[in-house]
Amino acid sequence: MRLRYIYLPDYGPLKKVAVVFQQNPHIENRAGAVNFVVGLNGSGKSSLLRAIYDVFHSLSLEKLPRFPVTLAYDIKVDKRWDELDERWRGLSRDEIEKVNDTKFVQRTVIFHRPAGPASDCFLVPAADCLPFSKADEWQEYVEHALAPKGNADSLGYYVAGDRLKGDGNLRNWLPSRVLAYTSGDLKPWQNLTYPSYPTDELNDDPQEFDRELERPAGWRPEQEYFDRRVTRPDVSADVPPRGENEPPVDERCLLLRPEDTRLAAISVGIWQAAHELESRSESWQRDAFRKERINEIDKKIQVEEPARRLLNELNWLWPTHAAFHFADYGQYQRHPDAGRCFWLLALADKVVRYPLDEALAVVRLGNCPPVRPSELVGEMPLESQAELNLRYTANPMTNAHCGAEAIRSLFGGEADPDETLWSLFSALRSWQSFGLLKDVNLTVQRVHQLPNAEGEMDDQLLSYGSFSDGEQMLLGRMALLLLLRKQENSLLLLDEPETHFNDAWKRQIIDLVDDCILKDTSTQVLVSTHTSLALTDVFSCEITRLVKERGVTKAQPVLHPTFGADPGRILLHVFGAPDIIGARAAEFLRSKLDPAKWPPKDREKLRLLIDEIGSGWPRAKLMEILEQLEETQRGDMPNAPYDS
Amino acid sequence: MFVRTAELVGATALVGEDCPSNLVLPDKIWRFVWKDDFKGTPEFVWALFQERATRQALGNIATGTGGSMKNISMKKLMQMRVVWPPRELQETFSKALRVLADLRNAVEGDKSFSVLQASLSAHAFSGQLTADWREAYADKLALEARERDDALKNAGPIFSRSRRATIQEIEGVFEPRTDGIYSDLNREQFGLFEEIERMVGGVNYGRYFTAEMLAADLKGALHRHPQAIESHLAVLAVRGLIIPVSRPRNDSVGDRFAACYRLPLKEDDARAERLERQRKLAVGDF
Numbered sequence: 001m002r003l004r005y006i007y008l009p010d011y012g013p014l015k016k017v018a019v020v021f022q023q024n025p026h027i028e029n030r031a032g033a034v035n036f037v038v039g040l041n042g043s044g045k046s047s048l049l050r051a052i053y054d055v056f057h058s059l060s061l062e063k064l065p066r067f068p069v070t071l072a073y074d075i076k077v078d079k080r081w082d083e084l085d086e087r088w089r090g091l092s093r094d095e096i097e098k099v100n101d102t103k104f105v106q107r108t109v110i111f112h113r114p115a116g117p118a119s120d121c122f123l124v125p126a127a128d129c130l131p132f133s134k135a136d137e138w139q140e141y142v143e144h145a146l147a148p149k150g151n152a153d154s155l156g157y158y159v160a161g162d163r164l165k166g167d168g169n170l171r172n173w174l175p176s177r178v179l180a181y182t183s184g185d186l187k188p189w190q191n192l193t194y195p196s197y198p199t200d201e202l203n204d205d206p207q208e209f210d211r212e213l214e215r216p217a218g219w220r221p222e223q224e225y226f227d228r229r230v231t232r233p234d235v236s237a238d239v240p241p242r243g244e245n246e247p248p249v250d251e252r253c254l255l256l257r258p259e260d261t262r263l264a265a266i267s268v269g270i271w272q273a274a275h276e277l278e279s280r281s282e283s284w285q286r287d288a289f290r291k292e293r294i295n296e297i298d299k300k301i302q303v304e305e306p307a308r309r310l311l312n313e314l315n316w317l318w319p320t321h322a323a324f325h326f327a328d329y330g331q332y333q334r335h336p337d338a339g340r341c342f343w344l345l346a347l348a349d350k351v352v353r354y355p356l357d358e359a360l361a362v363v364r365l366g367n368c369p370p371v372r373p374s375e376l377v378g379e380m381p382l383e384s385q386a387e388l389n390l391r392y393t394a395n396p397m398t399n400a401h402c403g404a405e406a407i408r409s410l411f412g413g414e415a416d417p418d419e420t421l422w423s424l425f426s427a428l429r430s431w432q433s434f435g436l437l438k439d440v441n442l443t444v445q446r447v448h449q450l451p452n453a454e455g456e457m458d459d460q461l462l463s464y465g466s467f468s469d470g471e472q473m474l475l476g477r478m479a480l481l482l483l484l485r486k487q488e489n490s491l492l493l494l495d496e497p498e499t500h501f502n503d504a505w506k507r508q509i510i511d512l513v514d515d516c517i518l519k520d521t522s523t524q525v526l527v528s529t530h531t532s533l534a535l536t537d538v539f540s541c542e543i544t545r546l547v548k549e550r551g552v553t554k555a556q557p558v559l560h561p562t563f564g565a566d567p568g569r570i571l572l573h574v575f576g577a578p579d580i581i582g583a584r585a586a587e588f589l590r591s592k593l594d595p596a597k598w599p600p601k602d603r604e605k606l607r608l609l610i611d612e613i614g615s616g617w618p619r620a621k622l623m624e625i626l627e628q629l630e631e632t633q634r635g636d637m638p639n640a641p642y643d644s
Numbered sequence: 645m646f647v648r649t650a651e652l653v654g655a656t657a658l659v660g661e662d663c664p665s666n667l668v669l670p671d672k673i674w675r676f677v678w679k680d681d682f683k684g685t686p687e688f689v690w691a692l693f694q695e696r697a698t699r700q701a702l703g704n705i706a707t708g709t710g711g712s713m714k715n716i717s718m719k720k721l722m723q724m725r726v727v728w729p730p731r732e733l734q735e736t737f738s739k740a741l742r743v744l745a746d747l748r749n750a751v752e753g754d755k756s757f758s759v760l761q762a763s764l765s766a767h768a769f770s771g772q773l774t775a776d777w778r779e780a781y782a783d784k785l786a787l788e789a790r791e792r793d794d795a796l797k798n799a800g801p802i803f804s805r806s807r808r809a810t811i812q813e814i815e816g817v818f819e820p821r822t823d824g825i826y827s828d829l830n831r832e833q834f835g836l837f838e839e840i841e842r843m844v845g846g847v848n849y850g851r852y853f854t855a856e857m858l859a860a861d862l863k864g865a866l867h868r869h870p871q872a873i874e875s876h877l878a879v880l881a882v883r884g885l886i887i888p889v890s891r892p893r894n895d896s897v898g899d900r901f902a903a904c905y906r907l908p909l910k911e912d913d914a915r916a917e918r919l920e921r922q923r924k925l926a927v928g929d930f
Contacts, residue, residue: 321825321828323884349824350825353912353913353914353917359914360887364828452832453872458830458831459830461829461833461879463879466879
């Protein structure tokens with residue numbers, strides 16, 4: 001998926017704002033795209049991100065967004081499923097490839113929602129990728145070629161705004177996943193995503209007025225499930241199980257809570273351990289692996305693989321155990337995902353009971369004898385018919401050689417290991433939302449050894465919670481990028497992801513985005529940022545600058561080249577800072593730059609000042625003044641020896 | 645030996661003290677006779693001739709046609725230039741070599757010892773060793789056996805068929821576990837856990853503990869290191885080796901609940917507890 005264009009006539013602080021998202025042609029072999037929104041605080045960056053999220057969130061619920069908008073984006077379509085093209089229908093992938101060497105086609109999808117009635121709105125996939133690069137061209141095309149009702153018949157597929165409900169094909173033209181993360185306040189995001197009651201279902205029938213059915217504002221179905229179980233155990237609160245392959249609607253658009261980044265980080269930890277440990281069953285192999293990591297970290301070698309590079313940054317060797325903290329152990333069979341829950345409990349080395357029916361299941365992630373589900377079941381009493389059936393289901397965990405691999409297979413099934421990270425994360429997240437899982441924790445071994453209290457070298461083994469805030473944040477946020485790996489047609493919205501990071505990490509963000517997903521996944525990443533450092537990795541056409549003029553926000557292109565530029569230049573030209581250096585230094589230095597203020601007797605004082613100033617033009621200017629002073633002095637004393 | 649095939653030219657051997665003095669050597673085997681002012685050790689010279697560079701040099705100066713007719717003249721041998729470390733170094737080398745030789749002898753001796761012991765035990769258990777003795781004292785032995793049987797009958801012992809635990813199994817109980825949730829702890833954490841298991845729940849210690857309490861009572865490096873202990877306890881808790889709990893306090897002014905840890909009991913094994921519940925259901929015991 002690739003964003004192309006958005007027009008917002010009236011959304012929060014954004015009035016008549018049109019943004020064209022572009023990519024630089026010089027960067028080749030990129031399946032995905034990254035774009036940036038920059039601007040001062042209050043310029044509407046977060047609003048732009050929220051508007052995009054809002055559009056897709058509403059559409060995924062088969063509803064129209066509550067504000068007028070025009071949005072264009074490219075979707076990668078598998079030719080086998082491309083309904084617009086009769087030629088490929090019924091052919092296998094290989095057969096298509098024989099006819100034409102690509103398996104996929106890109107189509108531009110346009111969603112238009114003018115201020116008028118719902119019937120004026122529409123969603124249209126174009127026949128191919130539209131070539132427009134200016135806002136005028138887009139708007140012209142939408143309003144003149146698409147909007148007139150008469151043209152609808154000529155389009156292969158057309159969803160009118162008043163017929164969104166129940167259109168099974170709609171989801172094929174939407175991004176497969178939309179993930180939004182903000183390092184700021186979640187409240188404005190939550191408000192916009194909570195659905196309002198449909199007008200046609202609101203009736204004033206006094207018969208249906210039932211205060212018993214009311215719940216506090218912002219109530220979620222998961223809370224209802226949890227609440228019923230606690231307060232009314234007699235009422236069955238079983239959640240209907242969902243289809244195996246179909247992600248539920250609310251999983252398409254995910255607004256990430258702070259605890260989700262923790263889950264994402266832990267999922268990445270387990271997933272990477274599965275990858276690194278499955279082929280290293282011998283202890284000498286693991287020792288060699290550790291030595292390699294020590295070498296990489298000590299010599300500051302940049303590792304290709306993004307997950308490993310990230311873990312090296314944290315001195316992370318591998319997690320030894322994962323601990324799943326269940327909030328209601330006794331009730332887990334009522335959860336829709338009871339099957340996998342059962343197997344996880346069976347796999348655990350120990351399940352410790354905590355007070356109030358909580359339990360901790362500890363799974364050793366390291367190497368173990370090949371997993372045999374039938375043997376595991378022996379430890380787990382089977383209580384219900386559903387569990388009895390599980391006993392006979394073929395299980396993907398079979399023959400896993402380490403605990404991490406077993407967990408990965410349990411959640412990811414038979415899928416390509418690269419694609420399983422998302423499954424692991426989303427399963428744990430749903431367990432957590434349903435109040436089944438309270439927390440997940442890891443004990444992690446660091447790469448380096450350190451002296452212990454007795455002064456002897458000892459392994460460093462700590463719980464994930466003992467990592468520093470910054471380390472947890474880096475891993476958590478960057479794990480979001482890894483989650484979308486191989487998730488075609490996904491969209492990641494990151495609102496100031498670099499807050500709390502040091503400058504070295506800020507600089508790495510774009511490189512990680514590039515390596516994690518852009519290279520091989522058709523994903524759009526849209527980042528709002530305040531960091532000039534990060535933008536040195538970005539082409540100016542990929543940046544949209546929001547500027548507030550007399551209270552009105554406008555989108556402006558960035559004309560100054562940014563790719564590979566000095567961060568100071570970006571500070572000046574993109575963020576509109578008055579100076580590269582800080583205001584305090586600027587004020588002080590400016591007062592010192594007048595040669596008239598430096599009498600020859602202060603020569604030594606000036607020399608000392610210059611030693612204290614970092615390189616830059618003020619320093620050069622002061623050097624000049626010093627040289628002049630020295631020349632004057634030599635002129636005064638022609639017979640004096642040369643003063644070095 | 646300074647004749648024969650290329651591999652054997654220059655082969656040397658050390659002759660020990662226990663060699664017979666009337667040994668006769670053929671003319672193609674020479675004996676080194678050390679001068680009075682010899683600044684070296686026989687062991688070093690022996691090793692020198694095992695050394696690859698020396699052997700190559702020997703090969704180069706050997707004369708004689710045909711693979712099996714190589715020869716070296718005494719004159720050429722005496723002219724050979726070799727590596728010659730100072731005497732002290734040579735003596736150190738010799739000493740090490742002798743220690744090694746002694747060790748090897750000891751090991752070889754050991755082998756025969758164990759073989760001999762096994763043979764002796766076999767003889768003893770089969771009764772061959774004491775056959776003559778038993779024959780001589782047969783009457784006395786029969787009497788003693790009868791007395792023993794009567795005594796046992798009076799005491800009334802019960803012979804069970806249960807398998808006796810082997811020594812390894814008994815020791816296994818006392819050996820710390822290092823598998824499953826016990827694996828991959830560092831030495832300090834492992835030591836701390838062992839210490840907790842020993843102290844907590846005993847005569848002088850309650851069931852609950854905190855890092856501060858352990859820091860005050862533990863001996864050794866972790867004494868008065870509550871922060872280090874707390875981070876170790878966090879790891880042990882994630883492992884399920886200890887259980888973090890909150891408990892109400894009696895103090896009416898402070899917090900109503902406060903955090904501490906305890907060791908898991910048998911009842912805290914959630915799966916076992918479920919099994920037990922199911923068993924009760926099955927036998928109708930509610």
